[in-house]
Amino acid sequence: MTSTNAPGGPLVLGPLLRYVDEAAAAIWVEVAERGMVTVEVAGRVHESHTFTVHGHHYALVDVDGLPAGSTHPYTVHFAGEQIWPRTGSAYPPPLIQTLAPDRGLQLVFGSCRTSVPHDAATNRSYGPDVLRAFALRMADSDPGTWPSLALLLGDQVYADETSVQMQEFIAARRDIDHPPGKELKDFEEYAHLYRLAWTDPAIRWLLSTLSTAMIFDDHDIRDDWNTSVAWQREIRATPWWHDRIVGGLVAYWIYQHIGNLSAAERGADDMWCEVLRVGRDGDAGAMLDTFAERSDHEPAYYRWSYHRDLGSTRVLMLDTRAARVLGAGVRQMVDDTEMGWVDDLLDGSFDHL
Numbered sequence: 001m002t003s004t005n006a007p008g009g010p011l012v013l014g015p016l017l018r019y020v021d022e023a024a025a026a027i028w029v030e031v032a033e034r035g036m037v038t039v040e041v042a043g044r045v046h047e048s049h050t051f052t053v054h055g056h057h058y059a060l061v062d063v064d065g066l067p068a069g070s071t072h073p074y075t076v077h078f079a080g081e082q083i084w085p086r087t088g089s090a091y092p093p094p095l096i097q098t099l100a101p102d103r104g105l106q107l108v109f110g111s112c113r114t115s116v117p118h119d120a121a122t123n124r125s126y127g128p129d130v131l132r133a134f135a136l137r138m139a140d141s142d143p144g145t146w147p148s149l150a151l152l153l154g155d156q157v158y159a160d161e162t163s164v165q166m167q168e169f170i171a172a173r174r175d176i177d178h179p180p181g182k183e184l185k186d187f188e189e190y191a192h193l194y195r196l197a198w199t200d201p202a203i204r205w206l207l208s209t210l211s212t213a214m215i216f217d218d219h220d221i222r223d224d225w226n227t228s229v230a231w232q233r234e235i236r237a238t239p240w241w242h243d244r245i246v247g248g249l250v251a252y253w254i255y256q257h258i259g260n261l262s263a264a265e266r267g268a269d270d271m272w273c274e275v276l277r278v279g280r281d282g283d284a285g286a287m288l289d290t291f292a293e294r295s296d297h298e299p300a301y302y303r304w305s306y307h308r309d310l311g312s313t314r315v316l317m318l319d320t321r322a323a324r325v326l327g328a329g330v331r332q333m334v335d336d337t338e339m340g341w342v343d344d345l346l347d348g349s350f351d352h353l
Contacts, residue, residue, distance in 0.1 A: 011083040013195055014204075015076050017096065018060075018259030019308070020149075020211040022068040025096045027061045028259045031078050034281075037061055041074035041096060051279030053288055054187050058254055062263045069100025071143060084208065091139050091205040099148060101311050108134065109151035111217065115197040116163045135206035148310060150210050151317075154217025156256065157193045159184040159248060161219070165196055180240045183222070187247035187285070194255045213308055214256040215317045221248045229326045242293070249292035249322070250285075260306050260317070271302070299323045300335050305342070312351040318342065 014029035027039050031050060037059040038047040044065065050057040066072065073093040076084040085093055113131055116122045138146055160183045162170070167182050169192050176182060184190055198207060218225035222244070226232060235241050258266060266272045271291055275284040295302045304319035318334065325332035334342070346353065 009083070010078045010081060011076075012056075013198055014208070015084050015094070016198070016207045016259060017094070017209060017211050019213075019262050020096065020098060021262065021309075022099045022101070023066050024062065024064045024263065025066070025098070025211070026259055026263065027063065027074070027076065029059050029061075029076060029078075029083075031057050031059065031083075033057055033079075035079050038077045039063055039074055040077065042066060042070075042072045049280055051276050052283045052285075053250065053254060053275070053279060054191075054283065054285035056191055060258060060266075063096065064263070066096065066098050068098055069103055071095055071097045089205070091201070092143075092209075094205070094209040095143055097143065097146065097148070097211075099310055103148075103311070105310055105313055106147040107149050107151055107315075108147045109153055111153040112155040112219070113152075113197070114158050114161065114163070115166070115193065117165070118200065129200075129203075131206070132200060132202045135202040138210070139202070139205065146210065148211065149308075149315075150206075150212045151315070152212055152214040154215055155219040156214060156216070157190075157197050158219045159190070159193065159244070160222045162193075163196065166193055179238065180244065184244060184247070185240055186243040187250050190247050190251035190255075194251065213260055213315060213317060215260075215319065216252050216256065216304070216321060218321060220252060221245065221321070225321050226324045226326065228331075229328075232326060245296050246289050246292045249295055250288045253288065253292070257304060260308070265306070295322065299325065300337055303338065303341070305334075305338065307345050309350065312349075314345070314348060314350040314353050316342070316345055316353060 010032050012030040012032055016028040017025060018028050019026040029037055031037060034050050034052060034057055036047050036049050038045050039061045041063055046061050046063045048059045048061040050059045073095055075082050110130060113129070114126055116126055118129055118132060162182050167176065170176055170182065170189060174185065184193060198204060224231055258272060274287060278284040278287055299322060304322055306317055308315045320333045323334045323338050325335050
């Protein structure tokens with residue numbers, strides 16, 4: 001198979017190595033058109049057809065049958081071409097490293113990462129990009145020393161504080177002097193923001209070879225998201241908020257949430273199954289918009305929280321933004337049903353939580 005390196009080629013974004021356990025892994029990509037995405041690893045081919053949302057094409061390829069505690073390079077192919085790793089890449093081949101019950105567990109974690117250039121002027125304003133710095137260090141080290149998982153704990157993107165590059169994209173499609181101005185307006189702008197966040201070569205390599213678990217916080221949507229009833233009432237009265245919250249939640253579901261889940265968990269998710277069915281040959285955008293709108297108005301409608309077991313360690317990721325209960329005389333970070341789900345997960349045969 002040939003390899004494509006040209007900008008605007010088949011690979012739009014990714015690959016991202018997402019869920020990994022003792023025997024399986026999930027690899028996420030965004031590509032330029034509909035088709036079958038294949039991942040070759042350990043002499044086997046795994047494939048998944050794309051699904052389409054608002055004209056964008058995504059796939060999540062499940063890899064299974066890997067031995068526990070094993071390490072395997074992999075390649076991604078689309079439309080007869082190898083699209084990852086790139087020919088002549090300065091970084092090591094991407095790896096899938098499965099978990100092992102007897103292997104020590106090392107996690108890295110962080111939050112609040114802005115998508116800005118990595119130059120001296122920006123570093124003076126924002127500080128160095130620690131995720132990128134870690135990627136550069138990791139690329140120069142033995143894979144046996146790499147962490148098992150990166151926990152990205154919110155504000156993976158900033159929808160309300162945008163870079164010059166993001167503002168140029170916004171200004172090319174609408175009047176930036178009208179609300180929401182330099183902030184994001186809709187799904188299309190979110191898709192571009194994720195592209196800015198995850199296409200730096202070092203970051204892109206890191207995300208292709210280090211498993212990640214993610215959760216949103218307020219800036220993924222807007223500063224102080226769901227702080228109070230008064231905040232909700234004021235923001236919902238604006239003419240632009242509906243498209244923002246719908247676009248933000250749909251983008252989060254695609255770019256972050258679905259990769260947090262195992263194949264079995266996704267298989268039990270009705271929305272995932274419907275998006276695959278509709279999005280294979282059609283466009284699941286309208287369906288996901290309706291889902292996101294309802295999720296915003298009915299916090300108990302969909303659970304964004306999840307857990308991941310890493311040997312004897314349980315990672316419990318809680319949604320404390322979309323699941324808030326805000327009403328007259330009632331203020332809860334999560335509702336009673338969600339809290340019951342949390343209580344059940346606090347009881348188990350693990351050593352660390």
